[in-house]
């Protein structure tokens with residue numbers, strides 16, 4: 676399977692939005708993705724047959740980096756695509772001498788929490804009842820890793 680990774684471009688948005696809408700809760704709109712591109716965030720896409728199948732977006736600041744979004748097309752999950760995207764992000768931020776990566780994740784998002792655990796992220800904070808869900812409220816976990 677030939678999967679390539681490169682910077683996101685406008686024509687990726689159609690498939691990126693499809694991936695975003697496969698989540699239980701799609702948070703990002705087209706405008707949000709466009710703003711990340713305009714802001715020159717770290718925004719990488721993996722493509723299979725020229726179609727986006729996975730993406731990662733991170734805000735790289737002077738001393739730290741925040742992962743803003745990460746998604747893998749449902750039929751392509753559990754094939755280590757997210758691991759590869761994360762691995763490459765870590766290499767990139769290390770090369771910029773950045774010392775910490777952090778992110779926010781729903782407490783019930785076991786797949787994502789396990790993924791970050793594998794990359795040695797720890798829970799560094801919690802925002803109780805941060806998310807409004809269909810069934811009530813849910814905590815946001817803040818996870819971080821020192822590089």
Ligand SMILES: CC(C)(COP(=O)(O)OP(=O)(O)OC[C@H]1O[C@@H](n2cnc3c(N)ncnc32)[C@H](O)[C@@H]1OP(=O)(O)O)[C@@H](O)C(=O)NCCC(=O)NCCS
Pocket residue numbers: 698744745746747748751752753754755756757758759778779780781784785786787789790791793
């Ligand atoms: C979370 C997500 C990005 C993982 O992508 P992926 O490419 O399937 O992940 P990988 O194949 O690289 O998996 C790496 C590790 O993550 C964990 N993991 C991934 N999917 C999992 C699942 N469904 N259940 C439990 N753990 C899971 C496992 O520890 C896995 O390692 P293993 O395969 O050795 O068990 C993907 O499920 C997704 O797009 N989810 C919806 C969007 C989302 O939640 N984004 C994160 C927002 S913070």
